[in-house]
Amino acid sequence: MHHFDLKDGALHAEGVPLELIADEVGTPAYVYSTATLKRHYGLLRAAADAHRDALGEALIAFAVKANSNLSVLATLAKLGSGADTVSEGEIRRALAAGVPSDRIIFSGVGKTDVEMAFAISVGVRQINVESGAELDRLIAVAAMMDASPAIAVRVNPNVGAGGHAKITTGGKGDKFGVPVEEAMDLYARASASPHVTPVGLACHIGSQITDLEPLKAAFEVLADMTRKLRAQGHAVTRLDLGGGLGVPYSGGTEPPSPAEYVAMAARVLNGLDVEAAFEPGRLLAANAGVLLSQVIQVNERSDGRRFLVLDAAMNDLMRPALYDAFHDIQPVNPREGGATAYDVVGPVCETGDTFARDRELPPLEAEDLIVFTGAGAYGAVMSSEYNSRPLIPEVLVDGDQWAVIRPRPTYEEMLDREPFADWL
Ligand SMILES: Cc1ncc(COP(=O)(O)O)c(C=O)c1O
Numbered sequence: 001m002h003h004f005d006l007k008d009g010a011l012h013a014e015g016v017p018l019e020l021i022a023d024e025v026g027t028p029a030y031v032y033s034t035a036t037l038k039r040h041y042g043l044l045r046a047a048a049d050a051h052r053d054a055l056g057e058a059l060i061a062f063a064v065k066a067n068s069n070l071s072v073l074a075t076l077a078k079l080g081s082g083a084d085t086v087s088e089g090e091i092r093r094a095l096a097a098g099v100p101s102d103r104i105i106f107s108g109v110g111k112t113d114v115e116m117a118f119a120i121s122v123g124v125r126q127i128n129v130e131s132g133a134e135l136d137r138l139i140a141v142a143a144m145m146d147a148s149p150a151i152a153v154r155v156n157p158n159v160g161a162g163g164h165a166k167i168t169t170g171g172k173g174d175k176f177g178v179p180v181e182e183a184m185d186l187y188a189r190a191s192a193s194p195h196v197t198p199v200g201l202a203c204h205i206g207s208q209i210t211d212l213e214p215l216k217a218a219f220e221v222l223a224d225m226t227r228k229l230r231a232q233g234h235a236v237t238r239l240d241l242g243g244g245l246g247v248p249y250s251g252g253t254e255p256p257s258p259a260e261y262v263a264m265a266a267r268v269l270n271g272l273d274v275e276a277a278f279e280p281g282r283l284l285a286a287n288a289g290v291l292l293s294q295v296i297q298v299n300e301r302s303d304g305r306r307f308l309v310l311d312a313a314m315n316d317l318m319r320p321a322l323y324d325a326f327h328d329i330q331p332v333n334p335r336e337g338g339a340t341a342y343d344v345v346g347p348v349c350e351t352g353d354t355f356a357r358d359r360e361l362p363p364l365e366a367e368d369l370i371v372f373t374g375a376g377a378y379g380a381v382m383s384s385e386y387n388s389r390p391l392i393p394e395v396l397v398d399g400d401q402w403a404v405i406r407p408r409p410t411y412e413e414m415l416d417r418e419p420f421a422d423w424l
């Protein structure tokens, strides 16, 4: 919460009181801190630069899926960040935000021919191929375009990890990547084609990983494969180490620091003479954002349960409903008094619309403002208009200035998107 701090008894985003943003923009709203984005990118950049001998000129490619707002992407692009993308839409966002195409990696388990052709046409840095079937289609698409895009083979190292079963990606049964033996064959097959240029290997084993061991095991698989492929005469110049490093969500397991993580990667890659890429999403964005919300009312029931009913709901921040994720809740203008246990819920018509059960919180009343911390990654991007609740605005703060970087649609705009069938 470095850049979301109490000043004179009121929570600020950098130099801006959150109450001011709530007054002007309304609630709920996402609020992001430029200083935190810069700090997180800088920590990782410095760690990578300190290990240039082992990691080369490592690319940091922000995983756009974590927060795809154009101003957030532009903030990172200005720092030199690349982009890890999984759809044509994400590639277009990265380009629009000023990420040079040679810093864009195109990953994903199901790229359509149209998306692959688009990626080739704009000259992305590399396409991470995730299956034999995809390699065949990519070769066919590239042949039609008379191209030979750089590719990496995404390996499924059979090391799954992550904060929840639904966000583990590197286990044998997960849909991502190619098992090691098959990946070796795929690489040889790709090398034999004039229409793709294999440059390396990639992995990404899960998200919110708080232990270096599984990451190390996965990187060792890539290092070992690199040696074997080279022994077979193949060129391997890049290793894409994926994202996945966890962040501190208060109350949760403390993850290793970016410096420890990068040092571990450098130890594994040392002597291989490759250029590394990192694809952090959560690491850069999660703690750079809060979800600002207002208490609608407190329901004190005769059975003793106490519900804090907010104007934010599961459609705005899905992580608690989907992964039982913990997000700290803090009052924007804390009142004096002892803590009370609340069930914190939104107005959506589902019991799953529960942010927290029995959460001890300082005194709160109707119309008070609160924030959910750690909401800058996989927050706004995963939101929907369920229950016909319009998407909520996003605000970017930088020092004392702030801007609405995605406005709240009006109800008219929401309804106007749906033309009536002409027979109605
Ligand atoms: C290929 C790939 N790279 C990077 C990421 C970013 O992950 P994280 O936000 O955990 O760093 C993901 C999402 O998990 C991914 O699938």
Ligand SMILES: N[C@@H](CCCC[NH3+])C(=O)O
Residues within 6 Å of the ligand: 065, 167, 169, 207, 208, 319, 323, 377, 378
């Ligand atoms: N959406 C997940 C992370 C998924 C990572 C993408 N592969 C979350 O909110 O934790």
